[in-house]
Amino acid sequence: MRYYIILLTALMTIVATADAKTITSSQSSANERLSDYIDPQIGSEGLGRVFIGPSAPFGMVRPGPDCTPSPNSGWLPMPERVDGFAQVHVSGTGGGPKYGNILIQPFSGNLTATKHHAHRLNEEIKPGYYSTTFEESGITTEITTTPRTTAYRISYPSDTPDKPNSLMIDAGFFLGENPVPDSREAQQFVGSEVQVVSDHEIAGYSRIRGGWNNGRAYTVYFHLSSDTPFSQVATWKGDSITNDPYQYDSGEKTGALVSFPPGSDTINVKIGISFISQLKAQRNLISESEGKDFETIHSELLDSWDDMMNRIKLHPSTPADMKRMFYTAFYHTLIMPSDRSGENPLWTDPGVPYYDDFYALWDTYRTSMPLLAIIAPERLCDIVNSLVNIGKRDGYMPDARSGNANGRTQGGSNAEVVIADACVKGIKSIDYEEALKMMLVDATIPPGGNEEAEGRGGLREYISLGYIPHGIPRAGNRTVEYSLCDFAIYQVAHQLGHDELADRYLKQSESWKNLWRDDYEHDGAKGFIMPRDAEGNWLDEIPFGKSKTHKPTFRYTPLTFEGPWYTPWWNMFFYEASSWEYSLSIPHDVDGLIEKCGGPKAFDQRLDTFFSKNYFNVNNEPSFLSPCLYHWIGRPDKTADTIRRIIEENYNDSPTGLPGNDDSGAMSSWLMFNLAGIYPNAGHDYYIIHSPLLRSTTFSVGEGKTFSIVADNLSDTNRHIIAATLNGKPYNLSTLRHSDIISGGELRLKMGPKPSGWGKRMHAN
Amino acid sequence: MRYYIILLTALMTIVATADAKTITSSQSSANERLSDYIDPQIGSEGLGRVFIGPSAPFGMVRPGPDCTPSPNSGWLPMPERVDGFAQVHVSGTGGGPKYGNILIQPFSGNLTATKHHAHRLNEEIKPGYYSTTFEESGITTEITTTPRTTAYRISYPSDTPDKPNSLMIDAGFFLGENPVPDSREAQQFVGSEVQVVSDHEIAGYSRIRGGWNNGRAYTVYFHLSSDTPFSQVATWKGDSITNDPYQYDSGEKTGALVSFPPGSDTINVKIGISFISQLKAQRNLISESEGKDFETIHSELLDSWDDMMNRIKLHPSTPADMKRMFYTAFYHTLIMPSDRSGENPLWTDPGVPYYDDFYALWDTYRTSMPLLAIIAPERLCDIVNSLVNIGKRDGYMPDARSGNANGRTQGGSNAEVVIADACVKGIKSIDYEEALKMMLVDATIPPGGNEEAEGRGGLREYISLGYIPHGIPRAGNRTVEYSLCDFAIYQVAHQLGHDELADRYLKQSESWKNLWRDDYEHDGAKGFIMPRDAEGNWLDEIPFGKSKTHKPTFRYTPLTFEGPWYTPWWNMFFYEASSWEYSLSIPHDVDGLIEKCGGPKAFDQRLDTFFSKNYFNVNNEPSFLSPCLYHWIGRPDKTADTIRRIIEENYNDSPTGLPGNDDSGAMSSWLMFNLAGIYPNAGHDYYIIHSPLLRSTTFSVGEGKTFSIVADNLSDTNRHIIAATLNGKPYNLSTLRHSDIISGGELRLKMGPKPSGWGKRMHAN
Incomplete structure (x- = not known):
């Protein structure tokens, strides 16, 4: 739209x-305060899918409402139903949802049900702050956060003496639950645990696998602390609510229900989160929020945003x-x-930062990471060091990563471009020799059965043929993007004085030309990146399926964006773009591209056609640079x-x-x-x-x-x-x-x- | 020896x-009692490396002494030093050590030190039971176990009033700690946690990565319960001992120290272990040992062994x-x-068993799994279903797996042979169609950068050339073993009526012949599996290293077992065997082998030479079948x-x-x-x-x-x-x-x- x-x-x-x-x-x-200009609702509806709840810069937790049907960021505009407030979300993502863990929901009533859906009477969405009042119960929930601890102020109406002020803590909830087992990009439940630790504390965890990046299981531990003691507690496993003080993990969903004493109409609840352990969740709560009231936490959060905004x-x-x-x-x-950092359950390398939720570098290498190079080089340095370390420990640097697992390469192995960008801009405190080693892993070691998750799928063909033949998923944009990634290797090798290596990859960065079909004309433009088979034949008709009697195909043109319904969209020739777009997406060799397009005049006309006919697609990244091509x-x-x-x-x-x-x-x-x-x-x-x-x-x-x-x-x-x-x-x-x-x-x-x-x-x- | x-x-x-x-x-x-005939010391010294402590059949825990320098099974004969008693070990393994987690050590004295090394005055090693008395302190430690809970009876000398009866619980200990970071096959520390839960309970975990299979991090949770309340407690992190009741995970080693009241000279301690959570460790302790004394636990353990022995x-x-x-x-x-089963932190598939510590199938597919087919088919069924499920979730079935991570393929993708064995023997309650799908993943999808961990390394070359050329690690035995694995696919496909598939893999199972050098003679035998390069040339001299000026090689003969010191042994042409051995290791086509060897008479003579000259190697598996070849x-x-x-x-x-x-x-x-x-x-x-x-x-x-x-x-x-x-x-x-x-x-x-x-x-x- x-x-x-x-x-x-x-x-x-x-x-x-x-x-x-x-x-x-x-x-x-x-x-x-520059943070006053932050309006978290911009881009929250329609396609934007930004997260609207409070969040610290690069924060580990992002608390907010979770509505049904569960969208990627948890939130949907009124009047959709609110299931509760989960502590971890992502922002602005497409594909299958991820996270949505540790759901709490205030309600009025006895501890007899595990679901407490509600509808909003109103809501306020401000930087570092969210609040809503529920229609059915009149309960108001306000939310703010630190980097690793969420803070809630819950106001119950004071006129319901027969209905206790209660709170549900659901350790089994997650976004995008799908009744179909192993549904692609859907999260799947692994286990959960809940425990009444004291008269005002509940702890536990949720363990989930899958989701957008089809990742391994991740675990979100929580330690909830209330400023008001519980008057009543119950726990549940599956459908059974009991008085047990804890529910151990037996692969079922668990949760807790608590009530507060009559008259306790305003309750402050804080939830420390950790990805490594129960006690670390408690520690995060203590170290980031102990002794701080809701207003103080909110104010410090705004300070941290102002520090960036300024x-x-x-x-x-x-x-x-x-x-x-x-x-x-x-x-x-x-x-x-x-x-x-300090929250990695996979390895401990003291002093090395750890970042997760690269979602995906394919999206962010173009403009987000370069922005950091200007205004927060220390942060870019940490991110690059984290990427290289992930590569060292997990085998490959991520193109995308979430829940501690690489997954869902879009096209190239784009950590390479991020490293090259940092390198040519002189970002310090990065061991570029080590980084180059990991870049060369991407460029030389095929990821095998893991090629949807990391590395360069189709690498062997890319190297032996000089392009990726049709039949390998995303053959078109992979070829184009690997060319750019090769250029990134050239840049780093060149900076480090490895001339022979630099030369080799500069030459290989021309591989996009091997998919350039010189004589193909479309709407006045000549030459397009087009599908080619392993024998070198150009394909006008793309084959699909395997049958002895039928040889089904469909026609591929430079405007084809998605294939017919029977083709999986993530396996198309180009990912999220057409040939018109990708044939202009050679950022490392625009001069070469102009030549291929027939020289400056033809290129000028081609760009005019591209923009005037809306072949340009504003809502995905491959054409990000295209408007600037007139500069060349x-x-x-x-x-x-x-x-x-x-x-x-x-x-x-x-x-x-x-x-x-x-x-x-x-x-x-x-x-x-x-x-x-x-x-x-x-x-x-x-x-x-x-x-x-x-x-x-x-x-x-x-x-x-x-x-x-x-x-x-x-x-x-x-x-x-x-x-x-x-x-x-x-x-x-x-x-x-x-x-x-x-x-x-x-x-x-x-x-x-x-x-x-x-x-x-x-x-x- | x-x-x-x-x-x-x-x-x-x-x-x-x-x-x-x-x-x-x-x-x-x-x-x-047939279990009386079990002598856990057989094979514990020399090369055997069996685990000598108590263990349930296929048990999750294996408690025993950990001696320095730390060997694979933890134990070493007297007079080596005892560091303590860890709860998890493996049996009979080579390569880098794995596990050795959650070390306890009784001592006499105040809570002022984190190490309490001791020496043995004596020890008793019996089925399901271990005991030793320490020379320095006179403390006797007795150990028995359930499948998931260890039990200790500790007897302190009664005549040391000035030295309290104390116990160390070290959550940071593990076997094979190596000061060299990222040393190959060495375990590496990730994190640990410890917590005094009550006046008689300590809980925590140890998180370790690496080890023999270079696996991802695994976590061992524990819940320790003493029958005697603690009179004093302390905890430590790094070198610092404090009075804090807990130490959260900050990537450092932690532990606890407790003392018992004067006069408490016999202490019973139980430790529940879990690989998924703290509460599950507690649950395992309760469900397997609550209300049971040391003798009862020992007696039930012997019963479980007798059930098998009978x-x-x-x-x-x-x-x-x-x-x-x-x-x-x-x-x-x-x-x-x-x-x-029920202890898998990676996924929950209700009703599907989960086995770990396949260490390795390369070793056990030949005789251990076939033994189960006769006397415990229900167990083999569970193991096969677990293997297939691991494949479905992790991408590949393991050849070896430990700590919830595939790793360290020795040669073939031998889960295939296990499945074929179960299939031809009619083991029920296995979905062989699903199993076949996973076998075909092994046989068709190269594992890429992960080829040391799973799948078939060198698969592309194996398929395109019909053999694995020298230069790819273990080219010789991989070729030989993939041939057998292909035969395994044939067997299952044939049983299921997939004739075309069966034919294809039966033909491919002859691939070993492509490395058969017909004219090569050695000690009267003609024809050997020998190294061959990708161009088809036979290699007498094996190249190694890369240098512009030198072309170093070493001579390869059918008796070469290991290369010179400068060649990594795990990358040799054959793994753990010579060509004399592997050239007789074609279990699926002995008739074809006899023909290749020049007929029955030449084969007879070749076998005679093989055994009389000790070319046969008794201490590894490739020649397991060789003595039976005379039958053919x-x-x-x-x-x-x-x-x-x-x-x-x-x-x-x-x-x-x-x-x-x-x-x-x-x-x-x-x-x-x-x-x-x-x-x-x-x-x-x-x-x-x-x-x-x-x-x-x-x-x-x-x-x-x-x-x-x-x-x-x-x-x-x-x-x-x-x-x-x-x-x-x-x-x-x-x-x-x-x-x-x-x-x-x-x-x-x-x-x-x-x-x-x-x-x-x-x-x-």
Whole structure:
């Protein structure tokens, strides 16, 4: 679905007319908290699927309501039913759901039932805070969180003397339960346990396998502590509720029910979570929340977000709506992956950070990770070290990982691009030699039966034929993406002085050309990445199935996105994109691509067709860089026009303001870069400069330094860069080096109504 | 090392002269417990490495002393130092150690140190029981066990008023700790936790990764309960001892120290163990040992062994020493794999059993599993269903598995042979269609980067070239063993009526011939399995290493067992054997082998050379069937002579009575079959009949039926079968069908001093 709005265009006009010196109502005051601009509802409806509950930056827990039918983020808009509040969720994901563990639900009544569904009378969704009042019971639940402990304030109505104030703790709940055993990408129950530890504490765990990445079992331990002692307790296993103080794990669902004494109308409950043990869950609770009330926890959470938000400042005159879009996008980018350092049940390597929920790097390597390279290089360093360590311990670095298991490669082995990006940008405290070893594992050791989970599926064919023949799932985008990953290896090997290795992989990074069908014409464009069999034949008709009597096929064209219903979509030639898109998705060799497309003029026309006919697909990542391709033919003005139109037509500050799954912030970070007027080409050390939609953006780049991008005279009309200075000196290149940014300084762009010819060249020789 | 004894020869004479009707001192009385003949010390020293502590059949726990330097089974003979008593061990294994978790150690003194090493004054090692008295402290520790709970009776000397009676519980201990990080096959610490649960209970866990199979982390939970309250407690983390009641997991080693009140000189301690959770450990303790004293637990344990031992009865006149060898071998065969049904942290499939510690099937498929097919088909059924289920959940069935992780394939994907053996023998309640699917996963999907852990490494080459070229680890035995595994697929496919599939795999089972170098001569034999490169060239010199200037090689001959020191032994052409051995190890096509060897006469001579020159290697499994090969050329008398000589020279009832690692009972079950006079060819439904070394052996084969093998007139001189009857009718074939055995009945062999020509034919038609 697409949401065309005109709001943004209107906003642009406001920005433009508001002179920098004019005081406007939205100007920042001394007490302004940038976290106030976070609106967790943006992108929560429609395709965005962002998580709306409170979350710390890269937090391990994400508590929020779980509605039926269970969506990926747990939440659905009213009037859907609320089953309770689970402590762990992911944000912006597609595919089968993951997590949704340790569900609590307040209710009024005796301890006689294990389900307490409710409906919302209202809800409030704010940064670091969620609250709702239930229609049936009148109970209000407020939620906030620390990185590893969730905090609830539950207010029961005071006028129900015959119905005790009660709470359900369900250790068996999880998202996406499917009655079909082993249903693809569905989570499956393994076991659970619950235990009344004291008169105000309940502990236990939930063990679940499967889900989106078809991962091994993970265990979520919890330690719940109430500020009010229980007056009554019960536990359950399966359908049987008993007075036993505990239910051990026998492969069945368990839970606990507690009541509070009459008159205890406001209850504060905290739940420490751990992925390694019961006592660690308790420890996380103590160390992060002991002695802190709900307000303090919420306030500290906002502080932690402000610490991040303050790293990018917008011009004081930026309208509040625009700030809301920008800072919410920033917030979305920083929710995942999950920092689980010290919470890894698989190995302990002291001092080495551990991140999980790479969901997936295929989504985030393009813009989310490059954003960290600018504003949080220490975090990117930790993430890269975690990736390399996972590779060392688990055999392969993840392309995607969740619940402590690699799983669900989308296309390439994209940890390689993240490493190359960090390497060329000089991110410190990473052993790039070790990292290169793991990159070479991806590039040389086929993952065998595990090729949907990690490494490079079809690697042997890729190496021996130079491309992946049709018949191997995702043959098209794997070929294209492995080429980029090979380039990433080249970059790191080159930086480290391994020239022979670098040369080999630079050459191999041209493999995409082996699927380039030169003579294939479609809608005025010539040359496309197209299916090819192992014998080298181009395929117009794609075979499927095996039968002695029938040879079924279906026609494949550059616009084919999904196959017919009888073809599994994750096994198509391209993943989440058409050939029109992937044939423009060669970020490491755009010059080579232009040549293949018949030169600059043909390329220009091809891009025009691509965007005007909506062959461009805004809601997935393969075309993220495509609007910037005009830069390579000296037309930054067309890049600017295209990006502005894409944003205006697809992004806004409403709940449906994201045009696709946010993919743990990938869509959001794409938006941020493009609003600011720079765009990274991951694995390279430069940024495309194009027309900002923001008056000014100032990045904190460490050591007290800042780098600002200022667009003078920006307006809806003045949308083209007609001149530029970098640190006061004229600057005519249409790209910027990472070193220019982290040195601090100012890129000042003079905006005008028509292209001036500025920026015809991308690089200084 | 070899132990040449004459004891056995002497015993033979006694057996032979004792007429069936004569009462001898060793004849069974009405109160005889067959478990009395179990001597856990047989095979505990030298290479055998059997576990000497108490263990239930297929038990989950195996408590025993852990000595320094830590050997695979924990135990070493006096005077080595005892570090304590750990709850989990394996039996008879080679390679890097595994387990050795949750170490307790009684001591006299204050709670000021975390190590309490001791030396033994004496020790008693009996079936289901272990005890030792420490030299320094005078403390006596007695140990027995249930399947999942260990029981200790600790007697402190009563005359040490100034030194409290104390106990150390070390949650961080494990076998084979190596200071070198990531040392191959060494266990590595992940985390641990300990908690004083009450005045007489301690709980916690130990999480360890690596070890022999280089497996993922496994967790051993414990719940310790003492019959005497603690008077003092302390806990530790790292080097720091504190009064904290618990130590949460922060990736460091933890433990607890407790003292008992003065005068509490005999303490009973029970430790419930679980691989899934704390409460399950407690539950295992309660359900298996609550209300039972040490003696009762020991007595019930002996009952469970007698239940197994009673399934095979020897002739009443069999000398006690011989019974001890036989029943101890029987006992060794039933220690592993570990029945962990309901204890799987990875998935819950209700009703499906779960076994771990296949260590390895490569060792046990030949004789241990076939033994179960006769005397415990319900157990074999559970094991096969577990293997198939592991395959379904983890991707591949294990060849070896420990700590819930596949790992360390020795050669083939031998779960296939186990399944084929069960299938041709008609073991019920197995879905052979599902099993076949998993067999085909092994045979068609390369395990990629995981090929040391599971599946068939080098599968692509095996399929495309018909053999595994040199350069891929274990190219020789993998080729030979995959051929057998292909035959296993043929067997199952054939039974299920999948003729086309059966034909294909029968043909592929001839792949061993592609490594048969026809013209290679060595010591009078012609034709050997020899290294070959991918281009088809035979290699006399094996290359190793990569250097531009040097092309180092070493000479490979049919006697090469290990390469020079600079070659990793697990990557040799053959694993644990020479070409002389593997060139005779084609159990599924002995007729084809004889032809390749130049016909029956050449084969006869080759076997003579093989055994007379000791090219036969008694201490590993590849040559298990070799002595029986004489049967295929109509010389069961030579089989008999060879086997008798091998047993006499290599097996006895002393601590060094096993000639190699027992390999969780593989050596022992080989011995049992050969003492009884039948020998299985795993994956086939027949048994070789050869001269027993036992007067009579009676198998309980279910439904109240028995099958007896009786050797009339057996003596050291009368060692040849001169005639036979099956259920009273003359029987001239030298093999027996499985159906003959499970129908019940009697095979009566008339023994004489010289071969009569009996048994020239193996099969009818």
